[in-house]
Amino acid sequence: MQVRRDEEIAGVRLMKVRDLLRWADDGPIHLSAISDRLHCDRAKAELVQNALLEAGYIEINPNASGQNCYIASDLGRQLCNAKFVRRITRTEADELVADFLERVRLVNGRDELTHRVREVRVFGSYIEDAADLGDVDLAVDFRPRRSTHVEEAQARAKQSGKTIGNFLQLITFGQREVRQILKNRSPYLSIHEFGEVEALGAKYRVLFRTDAT
Template sequence: MKIDKKTIICGIPIIKIRDFMRRYRTPGSFSLQTITEYFDLTKPSGAYLLNELLNSEYAEQTKPNEYKVTVKGNALAQVKFVSRMNKAKADKIFNGFMKRVAEINEDKNYIYRVSRLILFGSYLNPAADDYGDIDIAYGLEHKINDCKRFSEASQRIIANAIADGKVFSSIIEEVCYPSAIVLRHLKNRSPYISLHRVEDIEILSAPHKQIYP
């Protein structure tokens, strides 16, 4: 996502808007009151900001006075505001990413494989010559079809992590750990790679292209 870090929305720096998106993309809903309290706004100012987030497609309404972060809002949540990169650097990062996909799918230590990749955003544009990041939607699937064997393998990975000193902040983090390490290796700490779940961009109207398989 290409965005100027000096951007202001309703008097609020885009960085603070990004932080709000990061916080409320999970569990995935917020209200007008959430906005007014988070940004310390009056109700009219909060309503104005909410309207701007809706118009900018960073959020969408799901129920009366209930809203959620959109695909575009999730992309904003992942913006690092790092220096932009040229085509050569972007290609190098992308090629390294695809190499790690092959590594994960071939390595038996990972119990998830990358099953699908969809590219969207500025990197898909052949006319672009500089980029803020590379947006990639991913799908994962079990390498082990048998549920019992998969569960046992998952527990071994978690137990080994705990033995190595890993401390989980919640049961959800613990359960998701086997898939989280796949995503961590895919990203490789690169601020230029933005990962999204395939199911979150299925309704994406912007140009996109399946690149794997």
């Protein structure tokens, strides 16, 4: 989820709302907390609370006995992870996509990596007529090169010198490594699971496809 730095709700920057929801975590959000965290009076806090409820960022807390207690909704939790970056032009987006596809070709040519890319689909605002975009949504089909990719991933993780948090991260190191190469730390490239496009029923365009498995 990406949000403009200047985007507001009820006169409050969404960046501050994000900080409020992060502070609340999965806990209850009361009017007093909105007032305290946003440094506003009760009347302003009520306006913000109603706006957040209407926009779907918060919802009634089902575990609270009172009616004026809320928690972050699914959309609110997405906002907690939002990136606040400037929007990019269509030309900039095209350049990012071209560079991304070049990295796909380079990755597929590097046999030492555990995974390769079979297909890339773009969806969301990029395939629409918008003059500017918040990000570029890409669904990538990663395929292991060899049946030994799990063992190779563990070896590459050890060679990297990085601290691996758990066993799942260890055995998926190879695919995550390829994903990081493709993303190239760009805040404007959102790499999604390949099946997400169908799950969302979203329109898409195929940018890259190879018959190799």
